[in-house]
Amino acid sequence: METVVGVEGNDEGQVEETGVEKGSSALSSPKQIADPVVYKLVRVEGDGRLVPATDDEVMEVEDFLEDDKSEMHEVADGGQTVRNICNGGSSPGKNQLESSGLLKSETEADTGKVNAQLEESFPLSAPSFNDNHINQSGSTGECPKPPDNMAESGSSASALCTGSSSNPDFSKLKGEICLDKLSIRELHEVFKATFGRETTVKDKLWLKRRIAMGLTNSCDVSTTTFTIKDNKLLKNAEEECNQNVDGSVTQDPAVVATDVSCKDSPTSHGSQVEDHQIGAGKKLRNRSIELDSGSDHLPTEQRGAKRIRRPTKRYIEELSEVESRDYSPRLMSSPKNAGLGQMSPRSCVRPVRNVLSDGRTVVTRLDSLGGSGVHVPYVSRVRRSRPRKNVMALMKFNPSSMGMAAKLVKKALVVHSSQTDDDIGDKVLKKRSSADQIQQPFFAEVEKDRQSSVMGRIEVGENLGLRQADSSGDNSDDNVVTVPTAKGGRRRKHHRAWTLVEVMKLVEGVSKCGPGRWSEIKRLAFASYSYRTSVDLKDKWRNLLKASFAQTPPDDGRKPTSMPIPEPILVRVRELAEMNAQVPPNLSSSKPTVGSRNLHETRSGEKWDCGEVK
DNA sequence: CTTAGGG
DNA sequence: CCCTAAG
CATH class of the missing domain: 1.10.246.220 (Serum Albumin; Chain A, Domain 1)
Structure with missing residues (x-):
């Protein structure tokens, strides 16, 4: 059984409504947040029933939500945007810059979340460079990753090995990983080793499939046997769709669907999965709103916002760090921080004053992502460790200093929006372009073109293809904190196990x-x-x-x-x-x-x- | 900035 | 992982 987010009384058809093409009308409406449909997190039982998700599963989803934004732009690069461009070219609505811009941002957002989910469920990818070449050249405007190809050329490692480097030994080696024999606990370990994060799922079949997919980089995973050899899944005889190894768990319908479509028309499969995932992503997002409003203590003003997202623990910490740097002249003078200080001129963040109903004045920063403003309180961060000056007071009494404060927040935001909550400082500059992409939907297409021509189309496929199991790593981001280092010491990343x-x-x-x-x-x-x-x-x-x-x-x-x-x-x-x-x-x-x-x-x-x- | 190598 | 020297 696999955790999915389902819409009650809904089905694929409707889900596709939220897809790219059709979505344009709905998405161009700024009101689409208020989606009338009530989404519910459910689990598909073996026999196809829907049952309420367990807490664990909800938590898992929450994970995705936490890190949703992490790599969305890249996802967009990988598949979504290509499609957009493609569709745009053939659809008459292309020149509606505004709506298309909005659409894109929406789509990217969705895709981002989708991707997190997607990675968890379908390693839609083959990391092989060769594959990418083939796919790229073969399907110019199409979805760059026909899963079909993946299946065939799935194991790039061994293919490369035997093919290009004449490696006789490799194939002989019995580096088999027989997942079938493993206990759930062992599977958990393997899962952790493979994806770099823990899982709470107790379904062996699911675990095995996930691991197998991760290891083979293919979604074409047999459902009957899970022996991995040479990075390939060792397939048994014919896979009878309803036959299962365990004998206890019936095929997961969703998985079956995946398998089937994997073998079916490659292109249509791609879009289907994508659409479906987009649907799921959308649902997830709604769910996130539910979760957010329910569980956290954010100011009420935020609840109505389009994409509410409680800042990650990590984010908070980073912001604190950034801010703390502000007050440390010593650190400020460091060249690194100077670099940090320069922000993109296109950055749309700016502080805004809001007057609440009770008359209080609250300063928020307007986080303009893709045209949608999200207000985040300037000083709602929880500060751990060292006490800090009150920025509010600072700005109130010394308005001139606000510029600096805003700057700092921007800095933090860039980090935040560009990649969930990992790396700070050093990589901000590198990542800034991504943030810009998000913030500047108008330029997204240009940016895209630039990328695909400059970086080569490799990049596109690569992102889609190589990143899959990564979400797992990203999900564990929160644990990977860079420490401010009290005195002079540099920061140290937590050990991040290689998956x-x-x-x-x-x-x-x-x-x-x-x-x-x-x-x-x-x-x-x-x-x-x-x-x-x-x-x-x-x-x-x-x-x-x-x-x-x-x-x-x-x-x-x-x-x-x-x-x-x-x-x-x-x-x-x-x-x-x-x-x-x-x-x-x-x-x-x-x-x-x-x-x-x-x-x-x-x-x-x-x-x-x-x-x-x- | 990127590599290589020691710690 | 971190740090640093060297290109």
Whole structure:
């Protein structure tokens, strides 16, 4: 059984109403928030019944809501916007700039949330660069990711391996992961290792499917067997749709639908899933409003806002940090902060004074996202740790300082809107363009064009394709806090475990671009992973190398902290390492000679054609 | 800014 | 992960 958000007495048809094309009319109405339909979080039972969702499931959804905005623009890049452009081109309503702008923003918003959900349910993607090329060139305006292709070329890792690098060993290895045999707890562990976050789902089938999909980067996951080998799902005989391994749980209808459509017409499937997901996203959002108004203590004025969202814990903390910096001359003078200070001239945030019914005056900042204003109280942040001057008072008595305050809030906002709640400071500038995209729907299309031409269409597919299991990582964002560091010390990120998917991407990236070109790999394979700097990649690769060449630890007593890297991946790493004369120093005592040659080969040869492909 | 390597 | 040196 899978958690879904359903509309009572509704069905696919109606859900599609919220889709892109048809949505334009409804979406262009600013009132669409007041959607009459009451959405309800439900769970589809095995037999198709709808049952109320459990608390756990609600919590899971809440997770999505928390981080909804994280990567929406990228999602939009990946699929949604392409579609928009496509549709716009063929539809007469294109020149309505205003409505289309609004529409886009809406769509992006939805897609963002959708994506979070989507990633949880359908790893709609194949991280293979090759796949992307194919898809990109093959379907120009279409949905960039026909799941069909994925299924076939699903395991890019092994494909690459056997194909381009003639790797005989890899296929021989029995790096099988048999999910069938695992207990729920084990499945949970695997899940955690794969997606980097915990799950509360207790359904084995669901877990297995999720893991399998994550590991294979394909939605074409067998429903009867869950043995993963070489990053591919080992399929058993014919998959009888209603046959199940466990014998206890009946097929999840939703999943069946997915499987079926996976095999059906690729394009239509894409849109279906998307539409469906959009529906779900919409519902989720409504749900979020419910949750918000119900559980938190935000000022009432916020309730009517279109997209209310309680600031993430992380966000709050970051804001605090930013603000605290403000009052620390020492920090202010640091070059980094100077960089932070420059904000986009297009930023739409500005402080606004609101007079409440009771006569109080409240200062909020107008957070203009995609034309919709959201007011967020300036000083409603909870401040942990150090006490702070009262900004309200500050602004009241010293209006001139408000500019600075606004600036700071903007700063925070940029962080906030561009990517949920991870990285601050250093990456803000990089990410700002994304924020701008969100804030400037008008420019979205231009931006899009720029991106697709400059970055190459790779980027598009990449985002859709490579990011999937990531939401999991993003969902755990809240835990990953950057510490302000009391005295002089820099901040430290919480350890963020590498998920299997990430490792796979890394390996793949290395296989494509070659080791050492970390920034390249970062751009290609980790575009959506805002954390994971190129340095991180490098470090991880170093570790992988070490791990891959270390003889399999003969069962040391202690249990592995994290799930061991699957053998196939390690082998892959070893391969790549060897072909690059990249061998851990202690083990490579005897091959100093090959170095330069191979390196040279690397650059000139086409072994790694990672370049932007047009 | 990006890499490489040590810590 | 962090930090730093070096290109």
